[in-house]
Amino acid sequence: GAGVSQSPSNKVTEKGKDVELRCDPISGHTALYWYRQSLGQGLEFLIYFQGNSAPDKSGLPSDRFSAERTGGSVSTLTIQRTQQEDSAVYLCASSSQGSVTDTQYFGPGTRLTVL
Amino acid sequence: RKEVEQDPGPFNVPEGATVAFNCTYSNSASQSFFWYRQDCRKEPKLLMSVYSSGNEDGRFTAQLNRASQYISLLIRDSKLSDSATYLCVVDDYKLSFGAGTTVTVRA
Numbered sequence: 335g336a337g338v339s340q341s342p343s344n345k346v347t348e349k350g351k352d353v354e355l356r357c358d359p360i361s362g363h364t365a366l367y368w369y370r371q372s373l374g375q376g377l378e379f380l381i382y383f384q385g386n387s388a389p390d391k392s393g394l395p396s397d398r399f400s401a402e403r404t405g406g407s408v409s410t411l412t413i414q415r416t417q418q419e420d421s422a423v424y425l426c427a428s429s430s431q432g433s434v435t436d437t438q439y440f441g442p443g444t445r446l447t448v449l
Numbered sequence: 450r451k452e453v454e455q456d457p458g459p460f461n462v463p464e465g466a467t468v469a470f471n472c473t474y475s476n477s478a479s480q481s482f483f484w485y486r487q488d489c490r491k492e493p494k495l496l497m498s499v500y501s502s503g504n505e506d507g508r509f510t511a512q513l514n515r516a517s518q519y520i521s522l523l524i525r526d527s528k529l530s531d532s533a534t535y536l537c538v539v540d541d542y543k544l545s546f547g548a549g550t551t552v553t554v555r556a
Contacts, residue, residue: 367543367544369544369546375548376453376536376546376547376548376549377493377536377544377546378546379543379544379545382543390543393543425492425493427544437495438495438540438544439495440492440493440494441492442491442492443492
């Protein structure tokens with residue numbers, strides 16, 4: 335597609351449930367990133383995929399968070415046993431090769447609300 | 450200390466005014482810097498890269514001061530459409546964002 339797409343755009347769930355968030359990066363982009371933006375806070379790095387390399391998971395806040403990237407394209411971020419503090423906008427970004435000079439293009443985000 | 454710190458503002462300025470704000474970063478080895486713009490409830494979008502020698506893009510000027518580890522953004526002849534949150538970003542392959550500076554341009 336023309337840009338990064340994410341689904342769903344909004345997700346409301348109950349505390350303790352699992353959720354899956356999806357990201358479709360720009361076609362041909364090898365690097366994919368997940369960030370989250372909590373109310374009143376800046377964007378926080380979660381995880382980074384680059385090609386076939388092992389992902390950088392250093393930003394994941396707990397072991398309830400995991401992500402996969404299948405076939406080097408679509409990525410799914412899974413949050414297990416959701417907590418209220420997980421409520422945030424989850425943003426996905428992709429760049430052509432993942433170098434520091436490549437522009438990262440963001441998707442519209444998924445707004446997650448945990449009741 | 451946060452990796453990237455910004456003055457949150459808000460900066461309320463009249464149309465046509467000049468507004469400038471800074472951001473500081475903690476990693477002296479950082480090489481790549483950007484300004485992103487984020488409108489309310491929208492995703493961040495790249496405004497401009499910041500080069501060592503400073504660079505302009507129309508009414509926007511970005512400066513980098515490596516010795517003091519800060520970058521700046523200056524907006525000249527501000528327009529109503531410039532109202533947004535401006536995010537300072539340091540790219541060490543993963544982006545580190547400042548919390549953003551809110552600018553409101555009033556008629």
